[in-house]
Amino acid sequence: MGEKTTRREFLKQMALAGAALTVLPGVAEAAEAAAKGSSKSRVVIATDTAVFSQGTTVNKAVLGKMLGNSMAKLTDSKTGAQAWEKLFTPNDVVGIKVNCLFGVGVSTRPEVVRAVIDGLKMAGVDENNIIVWDRSTSDLIKAGFSPNSGKGVKVFADDDHWGPEIQRGAFKGKISTVINDRVTAIINMPVLKSHGLTGVSCCMKNHFGSFNNPGKHHGNACTPAMADFNSIPMVKDKTRLVVVDALRPQHSSGPGLQNNDQFNYHSLIVSADPVAADYHGTGIIQSELAKAGKQTIPDSKLIWLQAAQERGVGTCDPSKIEVLKA
Amino acid sequence: MRVATLMSVLLLFAVTVYGAATPAVEKLLPVKGDVKGFAPMANSLTYGKGDDVSKVYDGGYELYTSHGVVDVARQMYQRDKNYIEVTVHTMKSAKAALDFVKYWAKERGGKLRTTKRYLGFTVTKPNMMGYYAMGKYFVTVSAYYPTAKSAKDVEAFAQAIWKKSR
Numbered sequence: 381m382g383e384k385t386t387r388r389e390f391l392k393q394m395a396l397a398g399a400a401l402t403v404l405p406g407v408a409e410a411a412e413a414a415a416k417g418s419s420k421s422r423v424v425i426a427t428d429t430a431v432f433s434q435g436t437t438v439n440k441a442v443l444g445k446m447l448g449n450s451m452a453k454l455t456d457s458k459t460g461a462q463a464w465e466k467l468f469t470p471n472d473v474v475g476i477k478v479n480c481l482f483g484v485g486v487s488t489r490p491e492v493v494r495a496v497i498d499g500l501k502m503a504g505v506d507e508n509n510i511i512v513w514d515r516s517t518s519d520l521i522k523a524g525f526s527p528n529s530g531k532g533v534k535v536f537a538d539d540d541h542w543g544p545e546i547q548r549g550a551f552k553g554k555i556s557t558v559i560n561d562r563v564t565a566i567i568n569m570p571v572l573k574s575h576g577l578t579g580v581s582c583c584m585k586n587h588f589g590s591f592n593n594p595g596k597h598h599g600n601a602c603t604p605a606m607a608d609f610n611s612i613p614m615v616k617d618k619t620r621l622v623v624v625d626a627l628r629p630q631h632s633s634g635p636g637l638q639n640n641d642q643f644n645y646h647s648l649i650v651s652a653d654p655v656a657a658d659y660h661g662t663g664i665i666q667s668e669l670a671k672a673g674k675q676t677i678p679d680s681k682l683i684w685l686q687a688a689q690e691r692g693v694g695t696c697d698p699s700k701i702e703v704l705k706a
Numbered sequence: 707m708r709v710a711t712l713m714s715v716l717l718l719f720a721v722t723v724y725g726a727a728t729p730a731v732e733k734l735l736p737v738k739g740d741v742k743g744f745a746p747m748a749n750s751l752t753y754g755k756g757d758d759v760s761k762v763y764d765g766g767y768e769l770y771t772s773h774g775v776v777d778v779a780r781q782m783y784q785r786d787k788n789y790i791e792v793t794v795h796t797m798k799s800a801k802a803a804l805d806f807v808k809y810w811a812k813e814r815g816g817k818l819r820t821t822k823r824y825l826g827f828t829v830t831k832p833n834m835m836g837y838y839a840m841g842k843y844f845v846t847v848s849a850y851y852p853t854a855k856s857a858k859d860v861e862a863f864a865q866a867i868w869k870k871s872r
Contacts, residue, residue: 481764483848485832518750518782521789521850522833539749577765588764595760602765636766637832638813 421653421695423660426450426706429646436628436644438491443648447495447623449706450650461502467620467652468565470504475563475618476512479570479586480523486637487523488571492625492648496567497533507533513558515539515589542592549608549691553591559614566615568622568654572661574634574641578602578684579677581635582661583622583654584610584693601680607687610654616693622657624649629661631668643668655694656701659685729753731796732779733870734843740866741859743785750782762793770795773809774802775844783863788851792863795844803839810837823868828860836860840871 426446433439448460457463468474476496478488493512500510510533514520517527517537528535542554543561559566570586578585578601585602587609588594597605610616626649632641645664651657662685666676685696695701732753738745754761755777759770762778770778780793797803807825811818816827816837824845826838834849834856847863849856 482766483833483850516750516752518747518780518789518791521782522791522848524850526787575765576768581765585765594764595754595758598757598760598765633769634766635764636769639815639831640813 420700420702421651421656422454422702422704423649423651423653423656424450424453424704424706425647425649425660427645427647429644431627431646432644438489438627440491440495443491444495444498446648446706447492447499447650450623450648451499453704453706454650454652460499464499464503468500468503468505470506472500472503472505472565473509473563474500474505474511474565474567475558476510476567476569477558477586477590478512478514478520478523478525479581479589480514480519480525481589482636483519483522484524485639485642486571486573486630486635487519488569488625489627490524492623492627493525493569496569496623510534511536511558511562513537513556515556515594519589538592540592546612548612550605551591551597551608551612553593553596553609555612555614556590559590559618563618565620566618568619570622570624572624572626572629572645572649572664574630574632574665574677576634577681578606579681580658580662580665582624582658584658584684584688587615590615601683603684604687604691606684607691607693610688610693611691619654620652622649622651622654624657624661626661626664629664629668631665631672632674650706653694653701655685655688655696657694658688659696659698659701660703729755729777729779729796731777731794731843734794734845734867735779735781735792736783736863736866736870741783741862744783744788744790744859744863745785747782747784747789750780752778752780754778773806774798775806785859788849788855788859790850790856790859790863791848792867793846793848794867797842797844800839800842803842803844806844807837807839824864826864828857834860836864838864838868840868843867843871 431442451460451463455463455466480487512535525535538556543557545554568583570582573581575581626645626647628642630642669676689696752761759778760767762780774797776796778795783790811827814829816829818827824838824840828836830853834853836847838845847860849860
């Protein structure tokens, strides 16, 4: 994986990230503990084959249990409800970033988002203060979400109404108003799939729907632009949780849908560290490629992981990641 | 009278400039009234040429450009709670359009059929979707509501685009 960040540097980065959360007493400690878990970034995997019934229809009860158990494990809580209370408060306005670009089958499932919304409600977050968003309304519709800017959970897109232009390193673009103006916390909810340019699309790539000009940032495996965007303080510091839909990932030919390259994995990946979650997700894709007798993704396409680590977004050093099963 | 003449000239000029600035592929997208009950959704038009095909296909765009896509225009349409998305691609040649439809038929497990108008196929999973070669254009029409209701609408959109492509 190339040059590694030293433990001291890593802890310093995590401390800085934690400091930015001190506006929410109690949440900072929980988020930091969740992210570090004995000085390591914790990644929790919940797997249950019963999550699919009749093909790929999601069993909501099983899914809810998987998420609750994952959250409890992530935060060392006795119950899922307690875990949600550790990470979110009734004062939060929470943005849930989904990945819907290629429609049903290769986008974040609405059922998984619904389970997360149920969790936020356990923490006392008002459903009027929950925003499910992506770059365009068309994409949300394609993935099975119903646009709503009225009462209840909001489901809407930036479309062509972007926030201010931000430049950070190789990134230069207009950021989502949801991130800039509206939310106190972000839950990054990608779907795990392959990607032609970056090898894998997961948490960090999901934010290519959070600014106006993704087409301008795809060069060199999206590096360092993708890491730069994810390191923007308001993005990094507001990201309190990632929940990866890994129920049925796609190992090749992404990011568009290719039925033959999908495989049932029946899992959710939950973490507070998007880089650690991406690193683990990459391992899942690589393993499945090997099983399928296909060429695995070369390191040259995965350079964004190291770039993100170097910018303090999280860690891709396996010795600093604690993987737990829920 | 002079004012009316001046206004007419300005209007003609504006229409000419708009026509020249609008990519040919975008002109193939149906407008309100082309398919009964459907109208384009606001802010849903996307156009990309060359590497900017990534505006539509993100990191998967090289699959399209390597198969001969020159530029692409996409628009979402709405009729109450029924949504249809149309994507029209200019290909480098009519053969490239035919080959790309065949490629997708293989990938999606679709059965190709030839009509007097176009070569294409439809699939119903995960949603109702039609793929068509219309001369040098490669067209996809995706419906996001049940197949029983959407199959006819997908066909109606395909026909509306075909009429414009002639």
